[in-house]
Amino acid sequence: MIKIKNFLKKMCIKLKYIKNPILNSKIILSNIIKKSINWIKIFNKNKINKKKIKKVNKILKRRNNGEPIEYLFYNCEFWSLLIKIYPITIIPRKDTEILVEIILRKICCKDIILDLGVGSGSLSLSLANENKNIKIIGVDNIKKIIKLSNKNAINLKLKNVLFLHSNWFSIFKKEKFNIIIGNVPYINIYDYNLNNLSLKFEPINSMISKNKGLKEIKYIIKKSKFYLYKNGWLFLEHGFNQKLKVKYFFKKYNFLNIKSYNDYNKKNRITLGQYI
CATH class of the missing domain: 3.40.50.150 (Vaccinia Virus protein VP39)
Known part of the structure; x- marks a missing residue:
């Protein structure tokens, strides 16, 4: 178990060659734990379990290979609408x-x-x-x-x-x-x-x-x-x-x-x- 704020720092280091690693890290974590980015900011002292950490690390590898976040989670926002997409x-x-x-x-x-x-x-x-x-x-x-x-x-x-x-x-x-x-x-x-x-x-x-x-x-x-x-x-x-x-x-x-x-x-x- 690790605090969210500490885990986010580790995520950012792993994504250091990706444009805007902080935002990328927050979006990825938000999708994995099913909480909003605002929630993550407020409750960043909460801990994240090993199962979710494992899921995040798998996603980080794909993101570091250049795969767009939209394909990682099969959705994107367009004109304020959440739209499902596939590759x-x-x-x-x-x-x-x-x-x-x-x-x-x-x-x-x-x-x-x-x-x-x-x-x-x-x-x-x-x-x-x-x-x-x-x-x-x-x-x-x-x-x-x-x-x-x-x-x-x-x-x-x-x-x-x-x-x-x-x-x-x-x-x-x-x-x-x-x-x-x-x-x-x-x-x-x-x-x-x-x-x-x-x-x-x-x-x-x-x-x-x-x-x-x-x-x-x-x-x-x-x-x-x-x-x-x-x-x-x-x-x-x-x-x-x-x-x-x-x-x-x-x-x-x-x-x-x-x-x-x-x-x-x-x-x-x-x-x-x-x-x-």
Whole structure:
């Protein structure tokens, strides 16, 4: 048996090569002992038993190997929602929350929204939670992902969102939407960021795209006009160095009112266009 405050110090030493070892240690311990970080701070003189210490040490080894905390405990927070994830899905990024903000400004009452490439469903779930009057259909081409995202919707008690198995637009025929969202693969396979240790644990096929990361983006822009109502909007997340090319594709396929936005780190991240 050892006091929590002393054990946290030992954890921090073991995680000294990980960015922000103190926060990492608190999050790991919080998940293992099933207590909040605030509780740990207040009751840090309480003792932790050997069984839990053993569990923590196993997790520390995985974390030191670069495995993201989100995969260690199969959940993450996005837009203040606790969302279950598995290694078959990309970890939702904080930067993607700017996309939620921008879309919420454009949503009208009872809009029907299509979310392409949902992963854990974080984007659809956030929008559905913010506005109960809209209806959202999210699609992905991996059945296990659809099962996971529907489970997240059930856990969050959201009835205005449904996730379906589809390869982009493949299941749709004459259906139309007010808004289409594309959070598609856009990383160039030669991008140096793929050397990032944590990225090696994420599904690479959900991140990379051919033609300098633009293949799926171009396809979505080209096809979206067939599935949008007139005056409907297409929103795309893209790489910080892809804005000009993405805008070019929007113009090429006759979208108007094209505009780009920066993420929270002031990097080019979102472009939208309207089908008139």
